[in-house]
Amino acid sequence: MTIHDVAAAAGVSISTASKALNNTGRMGAETRERVKRIAGEIGFRPNALARGLLSKRSFTIGLLTNDTYGRFTLPVMAGISEALVDHGVSVFLCAIEDDPALGQIHVEAMLDKQVDGIIASGKRMDRRLPVDLSSLPVPVVYAFTEGTENSVTLRSDDAQGARLAVEWLVKLGRRRIAHITGPEDFFSVRERASAYRGVAGDVEPVLYGIWAESWGHEAVGSIWSRPGEKPDAIFCGNDQIARGVVDALRERGVRVPEDVSVVGFDNWEIVAAQTRPPLTSVDMGLKELGREAGLTVLALAEGRRVEPGVRKLPCRLVVRQSCGGMSPTE
Amino acid sequence: MTIHDVAAAAGVSISTASKALNNTGRMGAETRERVKRIAGEIGFRPNALARGLLSKRSFTIGLLTNDTYGRFTLPVMAGISEALVDHGVSVFLCAIEDDPALGQIHVEAMLDKQVDGIIASGKRMDRRLPVDLSSLPVPVVYAFTEGTENSVTLRSDDAQGARLAVEWLVKLGRRRIAHITGPEDFFSVRERASAYRGVAGDVEPVLYGIWAESWGHEAVGSIWSRPGEKPDAIFCGNDQIARGVVDALRERGVRVPEDVSVVGFDNWEIVAAQTRPPLTSVDMGLKELGREAGLTVLALAEGRRVEPGVRKLPCRLVVRQSCGGMSPTE
DNA sequence: ATCGTGTGAGAAAAGGTTTTCTCGCCTTCA
DNA sequence: TGAAGGCGAGAAAACCTTTTCTCACACGAT
Incomplete structure (x- = not known):
């Protein structure tokens, strides 16, 4: 079914058919309608x-x-x-692990297929993908991965997210707020920790570890085995750690949220919702991030100018039951 | 950089350039090499x-x-x-939730873009996608979702997977093996349960519930609160349930794997590996499934004939620590 | 009646590649 | 020496659509 068939069926030339279907050019209203109707009919x-x-x-x-x-x-x-679906744009997904050769292959395949643009995404903000995208003939937008000089990069505002979490704990009356988080060499970890410090002061230490439940467990163990007053809240670097923390507290007979409030980070539904009690957690708005990235790369593809630099999108707090309190605005 | 540029740079016609690059046609070896070299040089x-x-x-x-x-x-x-990357094929990923209209839009977008074929995938084997793919102008392969009459469908052999798990428990000396699983209206649930029955006999009941940790908890509660002998092994319908089971057992002071062995299903790394102890679990080989689906749709696209019907791929058991025993072949 | 103007519609080129067909020339054999 | 055959390479069509250009015609005005 090509435009030739439409033209033939309507008794016009292909140029006329094309113009009719695209609402361009000059022609009789009746002709235009007829072509459109026939095009619809033959699918x-x-x-x-x-x-x-x-x-x-x-x-x-x-x-x-x-x-x-x-x-x-x-x-x-x-x-x-x-x-992008509204704009008729489809998306090639290329998972490249950390293999530079594989990345190169996929990039070349995409270029061959004349993609209008590329969005680079990753699993942490302070690492580059293992493939150089800095001088491609198509626009590139970085989302949740580190971009190159003069590129457009989108990321979540982790500092704001961390403040949101800690301020929420403060508002609930918590004063001894600890922070159990991931490896210090993650930029997000340092950013969240620093924002945490800004709000919570230095009543409790920051505990750096790994992104695993086991670390949450272990950290709770070390805090509760130390002498002196215990925290009344724990702000965790991600939901997995938070889950480990909650489980460890329960095993020690510490009640969550009555005795200790716990906040996670990531709002990873599958972890946050299955924890008992379900985790209050910071959502980085990754879907929004994706939406922005899509619209941005589209704008660039259409030749519109976009201010380069890093754009931070706000996080929001998703309140479940691990803190007590039910709404961030109450 | 088009083939025109190559031809011009090499001082040949575009036909010659094309043939040189594709290793077709007749021409002097020297010419062919020169064209290739120049094409490489100008990228x-x-x-x-x-x-x-x-x-x-x-x-x-x-x-x-x-x-x-x-x-x-x-x-x-x-x-x-x-x-497919070896064959130069790229993949459009379309997540359509359960929205028929969205599905239709994506299918049409793909057809417009002249995809060579479509792979339909889902989250359970006994449900169709909310969009009809039965009379498309391109081949369709179903992977992990129910296909239409006379289609090619790929799925995991859940019965075999369940047998693998239960036989493993038997081999470890377990005799009272319970089965805690998901909703009975899932085909996979019935298939796994039936295979379980075949190996384990009816010493213990099958408990149907939902796909959640909470159900694993609850089920353990109901088993351990009933009078009489307790199971020495539990085969779970998925890893989330298994995790709930393991946590519940630990809370009751029942040791895993010393007192009770637990096996999960899905081998969802993120759950199975984080459970304490890490879960032995049945892996459905979804990556293999994807690989097969890709090669099959490619074969169909190239006009090769493929036997229609349902093809089951074998599961394998991934041994971690929740059962005791360290290797399925020991 | 003639010129100009505007309107409807078709012809043709363009985009980049592959493939078939044709052509000229050189070699080889009679 | 002439014919046949093979080899190297180019011309052109094809794929499907959009867009620009051109053309024919009718109508109003002079």
């Missing part, structure tokens, strides 16, 4: 390849990621797709 | 759109899924991508 759909060949726009973008679990990439992907 | 990469327009092959396929978390789709996607 004509224009070949995007032919169209792309001419227009230099493929209505296709690539999403490159090294996030194997999809923990971060999936929400980002959902946001991108949601934002 | 020529053929435009896949133009090529696809002519060859009716876009080297692009679509992956349609309604699995929001990506729990099942991500491994499948990884397998597809891994199998």
